[in-house]
Amino acid sequence: MxxxxxxxxxxxxxxxxxxxxxxxxxxxxxxxxxxxxxxxxxxxxxxxxxxxxxxxxxxxxxxxxxxxxxxxxxxxxxxxxxxxxxxxxxxxxxxxxxxxxxxxxxxxxxxxxxxxxxxxxxxxxxxxxxxxxxxxxxxxxxxxxxxxxxxxxxxxxxxxxxxxxxxxxxxxxxxxxxxxxxxxxxxxxxxxxxxxxxxxxxxxxxxxxxxxxLGDSILRYTSSGEIQQRVGNGSGSASPRGIYQAADGNWLSIAASSQSIALRLFTAMGRPEFGDDPRFATNPARMEHNEELQRLVGAWVGQRPRAEVLADLEAHEVVAAPVNDARDIVEDPHFRMRxxxxxxxxxxxxxxxxxxxxxxxxxxxxxxxxxxxxxxxxxxxxxxxxxxxxxxxxxxxxxxxxxxxxxxxx
CATH class of the missing domain: 3.40.50.10540 (Crotonobetainyl-coa:carnitine coa-transferase; domain 1)
Known part of the structure; x- marks a missing residue:
């Protein structure tokens, strides 16, 4: 431009x-x-x-x-x-x-x-x-x-x-x-x-x-008769995904919605063995054990301030972002420039x-x-x-x- x-x-x-x-x-x-x-x-x-x-x-x-x-x-x-x-x-x-x-x-x-x-x-x-x-x-x-x-x-x-x-x-x-x-x-x-x-x-x-x-919910119903329900901050299709609170009270989002990103997240958490754990090795398994995995991710995020967690996630190329309010957006150099x-x-x-x-x-x-x-x-x-x-x-x-x-x- x-x-x-x-x-x-x-x-x-x-x-x-x-x-x-x-x-x-x-x-x-x-x-x-x-x-x-x-x-x-x-x-x-x-x-x-x-x-x-x-x-x-x-x-x-x-x-x-x-x-x-x-x-x-x-x-x-x-x-x-x-x-x-x-x-x-x-x-x-x-x-x-x-x-x-x-x-x-x-x-x-x-x-x-x-x-x-x-x-x-x-x-x-x-x-x-x-x-x-x-x-x-x-x-x-x-x-x-x-x-x-x-x-x-x-x-x-x-x-x-x-x-x-x-x-x-x-x-x-x-x-x-x-x-x-x-x-x-x-x-x-x-x-x-x-x-x-x-x-x-x-x-x-x-x-x-x-x-x-919202078309996937229509496909789900017409293919299987299943009605999509409310799942909070999850997607209902991939895990782990959600919004988590850091130690300083600030919030951030993580979207490990692909296999490679989920494995990188486990490495960032210091738990690379999760990639071989039958509960978390595949997305269907992670969805089946979603509540347990969400607790583990939330506990890890909650140990440090948000900026530190986000820096670690960025270093491991995990999709994540702060939960911004209006002041965060206005003060952010990327949004100000673009x-x-x-x-x-x-x-x-x-x-x-x-x-x-x-x-x-x-x-x-x-x-x-x-x-x-x-x-x-x-x-x-x-x-x-x-x-x-x-x-x-x-x-x-x-x-x-x-x-x-x-x-x-x-």
Whole structure:
């Protein structure tokens, strides 16, 4: 990778995205596309904006989650409940490459903004749709958030300890994976368009990418009738694997999930004879005696401070890492060099966020500057894309179809 962030256009430069999505999954897809150079124009309710602006935690009045997903986007305030607002969106869709939406299936069609209508004006349009259960199937009309996807997909059932209830994560897990998948689907459709000239409809259900990741549990059941249960920090497929506490109270993970790594771990522990022990010589044997082996590994880790244990494991090429909290991540030189980027020009002050999840040798990445206010770019965007005059903007503002306080032309 060469150059400084923001020093060159990204591979999606020239692509314009109209983001109708709110909250998490669709805005995550918009963030991914923006990361690689697309112009992302976010449509928000002119009065309240995206509900994610109300999320906690907040700092200096700005929701941290909203800032992370929407930095660098433009915001236009359009009321989709009004015919004038829906007409604006239809006209905008005729002039962009991608429309991202996360309404319940059928809502766009009720508004006269279905794929057939939008592509009649713009045959090359990619319409990316993120919903709880997808655009087809018996559950298509059901509402869905990430928590529902995490339970419906089977994730929550398998997450946690055997004696604990099914557990969902305390962050937007399913939404984030669906957003990444939606971005991938969008770029795939854009690539196909470059060959055929025609757009496509991309259909992402919140639960499906997560169910794909959990696919082995489906295979297990359909092949043997066995239902995968909660196993805590183990994998249920290889041993030893887990999270262990060192003598100084800090935690670390070890993943000896292959035969060679398990043998190197035994050597690091000073117990190379475990490799010949019938209880631990093979992975099936280790799984059968997993509790005993976990106690032995835990006792060994617990004898010394974490840094010493990790140094010993690294010397023996055992897969291991500290259990990092946010401070550990921010202070780590690897993450500072490769992963974390500065979010500038906001009420948050000098802060860091994770940057693009994919690295290209030819593209150093974008700058992360500014979080748009509700409808901040209404006037310039509608003027540029639709050629609206000050009088037309004022008329729209008078009907409350657009943000009235954002339509004053200097």
């Amino acid at each position: 060469s150059g400084e962030r923001g020093s060159c256009p990204g591979p999606l430069a020239g692509i314009t995205v109209l983001e109708l999505g709110t909250m998490y999954a669709a805005p995550t897809a918009g963030r991914m596309l923006r990361d690689f150079g697309a112009r992302v124009i976010k449509v928000e309710d002119p009065a309240t904006g995206d509900f994610a602006r109300q999320w906690l935690p907040r700092h200096n009045g700005l929701a941290l989650g909203f800032a992370r997903l929407n930095a660098g986007k433009e915001s236009i305030g359009i009321d989709l409940r009004r015919p004038e607002g829906r007409d604006l969106v239809r006209r905008l869709a005729a002039r962009v490459d991608v429309v991202l939406e996360s309404f319940r299936p059928g809502r766009l069609e009720e508004w006269g903004l279905g794929y057939d209508v939008l592509t009649a004006d713009n045959p090359g349009l990619v319409l990316t749709r993120v919903s709880g259960f997808g655009q087809t199937g018996p559950y298509r009309g059901r509402p869905g958030f990430g928590t529902v996807a995490e339970t419906a997909s089977g994730y929550a059932f398998t997450n946690g300890w055997p004696d604990s209830p099914p557990t969902s994560p305390p962050f937007g897990f399913a939404d984030s994976i669906a957003g990444l998948s939606a971005a991938f689907g969008t770029v795939t459709a854009l690539l196909a368009r470059s060959r055929t000239g025609r757009g496509d409809a991309v259909d992402v259900a919140l639960y499906e990418p997560l169910m794909f990741i 992963t974390l980027v500065e979010l500038a020009g906001t009420a948050l002050g000098p802060v860091l966020v994770p940057g693009p999840v994919v690295h290209l040798d030819s593209y150093p990445g974008p700058l992360y500057e500014g979080v748009p206010g509700i409808g901040e770019h209404t006037v310039p965007a509608l003027t540029e894309l639709l050629g609206l005059t000050p009088g037309e903007l004022a008329e729209l503002a008078g009907s409350s179809a657009v943000a009235p306080d954002r339509t004053r032309v200097p």
